[in-house]
Every structure is written in C-alpha cells, then in structure tokens.
Amino acid sequence: MKLIISILFAISLTLSSTYADECRNAVEYQAMDILSQELNVSFEEVEIEYQITLTKTQVLTNSIEKYEALFNTYSGIYLLKMDINYSCDVIGYSNTLKY
Numbered sequence: 001m002k003l004i005i006s007i008l009f010a011i012s013l014t015l016s017s018t019y020a021d022e023c024r025n026a027v028e029y030q031a032m033d034i035l036s037q038e039l040n041v042s043f044e045e046v047e048i049e050y051q052i053t054l055t056k057t058q059v060l061t062n063s064i065e066k067y068e069a070l071f072n073t074y075s076g077i078y079l080l081k082m083d084i085n086y087s088c089d090v091i092g093y094s095n096t097l098k099y
Contacts, residue, residue: 023088028054030090031069031080038095039073046071060086070098 031054036046051072058066069080077099083092 023084024054024056026088027067027082027084027090028052028069031067031071031082034082034090034093034095035069035071035073035078035080038078039075049074057081064091 032046032050032052033043035050036043039046053070055068055070056065057068058064063086065084067082067084069082071078071080076097079096079098081094082090085091
C-alpha cells in the first residue's frame with residue numbers, strides 16, 4: 001500500500017511541475033507577442049534579439065496569477081505586467097517603458 005501511495009505521489013508531483021512549466025512557456029510567448037504588437041516589430045525580432053526576464057509575482061488567487069516580464073530592447077527596458085487565468089491565457093496587461 002505504501003508503494004502505491006508513493007507512486008501516486010511521485011506521479012502527481014511530476015505532472016504538476018510539467019503543467020507549471022507549460023504555463024510559464026505559454027505566458028512567455030504571449031508576452032513576446034504583446035510586445036511585438038506594441039512596438040510594431042516582428043515576433044521573430046522580439047524572440048531572437050531581445051532579452052526577457054519573466055517573473056511570477058502572485059500565485060493563483062481568484063483564478064488569476066500575475067506575471068511581470070522585463071524586456072531589454074534597442075529602445076529601452078519595458079515592463080509588461082500581465083494577469084493570467086487558469087488556462088494560461090493573458091486576460092489583461094499593462095506595458096510601460098522603465099528606462
């Protein structure tokens with residue numbers, strides 16, 4: 001019985017970390033898409049040439065997580081604050097030029 005419980009526990013840990021990584025990747029790609037539209041540049045330019053730092057600033061509360069993405073671009077450093085729903089979709093954002 002202990003073996004079955006430990007196997008189920010290991011499987012649940014593995015699946016939860018996989019989901020978390022998938023959501024993080026989805027948020028990162030959506031952030032790059034938003035910035036490319038805001039700056040009127042191609043997605044490829046944002047993906048290849050700009051540096052991004054993505055940070056989760058609030059865990060799931062009322063079905064919303066909050067993320068911040070810092071983009072180091074040719075024209076300055078942009079801060080993109082995003083609200084993410086349980087499906088890993090951006091449901092709201094604000095974009096500001098920090099420096």
